[in-house]
Amino acid sequence: MATTPASTERHTSREVQDLKRLRRVAMTSFMGTAMEWYDYFIYGLFAALVFDELFFPSFDPAVGTVLSLLTFGIGFVARPVGAIIFGHLGDRIGRKKTLIVTLLVIGLSTGIIGLLPTFDAIGFAAPILLTTLRFIQGLSLGGEWSGAVLLAVEHAPAKQRAFYGAMPQYGSPAGTLLSSGIVTLVTLLPDDQLLAWGWRIPFLLSFVFLAIALYMRLRVEESPVFTDVVQVQRAEQQKVTKLPLIEVFRHAGGRVLIVVVTVLFASGGFFLMTTYAVNFGTGELGMEPWKLLVATMVGAVLEAIGIYVGARLGDRIGAWKTVALGGAAAAVLVIPIAFMLGSGIEVLVIAGVAIGIGALGIPYGPLGTMLSELFSARYRYSGVAVSYNIGGLIGGFVPSIAAAFALAVGSAVVVIPVLLGIIMGLCVIGALIAGRVLSRQEETIAA
Numbered sequence: 001m002a003t004t005p006a007s008t009e010r011h012t013s014r015e016v017q018d019l020k021r022l023r024r025v026a027m028t029s030f031m032g033t034a035m036e037w038y039d040y041f042i043y044g045l046f047a048a049l050v051f052d053e054l055f056f057p058s059f060d061p062a063v064g065t066v067l068s069l070l071t072f073g074i075g076f077v078a079r080p081v082g083a084i085i086f087g088h089l090g091d092r093i094g095r096k097k098t099l100i101v102t103l104l105v106i107g108l109s110t111g112i113i114g115l116l117p118t119f120d121a122i123g124f125a126a127p128i129l130l131t132t133l134r135f136i137q138g139l140s141l142g143g144e145w146s147g148a149v150l151l152a153v154e155h156a157p158a159k160q161r162a163f164y165g166a167m168p169q170y171g172s173p174a175g176t177l178l179s180s181g182i183v184t185l186v187t188l189l190p191d192d193q194l195l196a197w198g199w200r201i202p203f204l205l206s207f208v209f210l211a212i213a214l215y216m217r218l219r220v221e222e223s224p225v226f227t228d229v230v231q232v233q234r235a236e237q238q239k240v241t242k243l244p245l246i247e248v249f250r251h252a253g254g255r256v257l258i259v260v261v262t263v264l265f266a267s268g269g270f271f272l273m274t275t276y277a278v279n280f281g282t283g284e285l286g287m288e289p290w291k292l293l294v295a296t297m298v299g300a301v302l303e304a305i306g307i308y309v310g311a312r313l314g315d316r317i318g319a320w321k322t323v324a325l326g327g328a329a330a331a332v333l334v335i336p337i338a339f340m341l342g343s344g345i346e347v348l349v350i351a352g353v354a355i356g357i358g359a360l361g362i363p364y365g366p367l368g369t370m371l372s373e374l375f376s377a378r379y380r381y382s383g384v385a386v387s388y389n390i391g392g393l394i395g396g397f398v399p400s401i402a403a404a405f406a407l408a409v410g411s412a413v414v415v416i417p418v419l420l421g422i423i424m425g426l427c428v429i430g431a432l433i434a435g436r437v438l439s440r441q442e443e444t445i446a447a
Contacts (some may be wrong), residue, residue, distance in 0.1 A: 019221075021155070022164065024150055024322050026217060028094075029148040029149070029168045030170050030174070031213045032103055032148055035103070035210065036171065037174070038106070040227060042179045043075070044275040044352065045278060046183070046280045047071060048279040049278070052067070054118045054126075054195060056117060067134070070397075071134050073229070075137050075140065078138025079348050081139060081142060082144040082385075083143060085143065086144075086385060087244065087245065087384075090143065090150070090385070091379055093150040095154070096220060096221070099143075099217060101322045102140045106353050107213070109137050109208070110133075110137060111203060111206040113203045114204040114206070116129055126345075139397075140241040142419055143385055145168055148171075148380055149398075150225075151367060154223040160315060161319075161369050162313075163312065163314075164310070165372065166307050169368065170366060176300035176303070180293045180294075180297045183358075184294065184297075186198045187290055188290065195228065198375060207409030211416075217434055247376075248382050252379075254437075256390070258387075259391065259431050259434075262431055263388050263395075264390070264395050265426070265427045267396055268419075269395070269422050269423045270360055272402060272423070273299065273360070274296050276399040276416070280341075284413075285344060287349065291346060295353035297354060298307060299357025303358050305358070307361045307363040308324055308367025310322050315366075316348075319369040320373075320431050320434045322361045322366045323366055323370055323431040323434075324363075324431035325363075326427075327431060335337040336355070338413075338417035342413045355422060370434060371384045371387070373438055395423075396421060402416070430442065
């Protein structure tokens with residue numbers, strides 16, 4: 001049958017509309033996670049820089065720093081809880097509606113932190129309120145990244161899943177650049193002004209970013225894979241699973257463990273090279289905060305490049321292979337990073353921190369696609385969210401573990417390379433095991 005000009009035009013028009021929808025999904029996945037990570041990063045940076053003075057001034061400075069970093073870790077305790085809640089919603093009511101809720105929760109909780117009175121004003125109620133809001137932040141992030149990844153991957157064509165599935169990952173370097181840039185400007189203020197009001201500005205800006213990201217997210221369509229699952233269940237009169245999480249552990253419990261081991265670098269490795277490295281540089285080496293923040297911004301650019309390379313490579317050789325190769329490359333880079341940090345020379349320290357952050361980009365790019373492939377569509381949101389955030393829970397305490405480790409051994413120089421090497425080794429092991437599992441299954445992304 002010959003193709004008529006009219007049918008060709010309709011086909012072309014449909015392709016254009018599909019591409020526009022896909023780009024809209026990619027953009028909103030990026031913007032939403034960029035805002036989420038911005039909110040998370042500014043907390044981590046201020047936890048390392050000033051929260052010990054603002055919310056824990058009655059303690060010894062070293063102890064106050066550890067406590068401040070522990071409040072940072074509290075957000076990661078909340079992440080698995082949020083993963084259960086939002087994973088359930090994502091598998092029952094849809095990806096889009098759930099992601100709107102996660103965006104509202106973290107945007108509002110972060111903005112309110114900027115309005116909090118400090119310890120000098122209300123005493124111990126201040127750190128309690130701070131920790132509570134940090135916990136709420138963690139609840140939201142427990143469902144945000146996984147939902148954004150699924151929305152992008154499930155909309156994407158088969159040969160470009162790693163490319164589009166990496167869009168939420170770009171939110172990490174974008175959030176780092178934005179938060180580090182704003183915090184750098186704020187820390188240029190005199191110390192008394194920074195402690196009095198300057199630290200509040202980055203948190204209050206979250207209200208503005210929330211409005212923009214929410215507008216974008218309201219304009220996207222639901223995942224076609226989720227829609228297909230719902231239609232199949234209705235057509236075949238299947239009983240909808242009341243608790244998708246039960247299905248996850250019943251059918252894919254081993255895969256949860258694989259993911260936990262693999263994804264530890266995404267949070268633990270990253271916050272080791274940002275939150276703890278900033279504290280190390282300012283506290284141990286006496287460097288000015290803005291210099292370490294510049295290092296994190298350079299690292300964010302390198303990470304974004306790595307994510308792009310990893311995503312493209314993921315579509316060519318496979319997501320799990322790229323995660324394994326990227327993890328191995330990062331593990332090798334631990335050696336020069338150790339020498340740079342140990343030198344005490346500011347330029348080399350800045351370069352070491354930047355390279356450490358950038359090295360995480362290649363395995364991070366195709367990570368979401370690999371995770372999506374591991375779980376069935378009917379409980380995919382719960383599976384990805386819970387397993388990813390259990391890893392996030394462990395990784396969130398890496399900065400405080402690193403601080404305690406440094407106190408125990410009496411030297412902070414060895415902490416970063418040792419912990420980063422262990423974390424990246426686990427990434428390689430997890431990805432290789434995931435590859436063996438995926439080679440034995442037929443279903444990947446489709447319902």
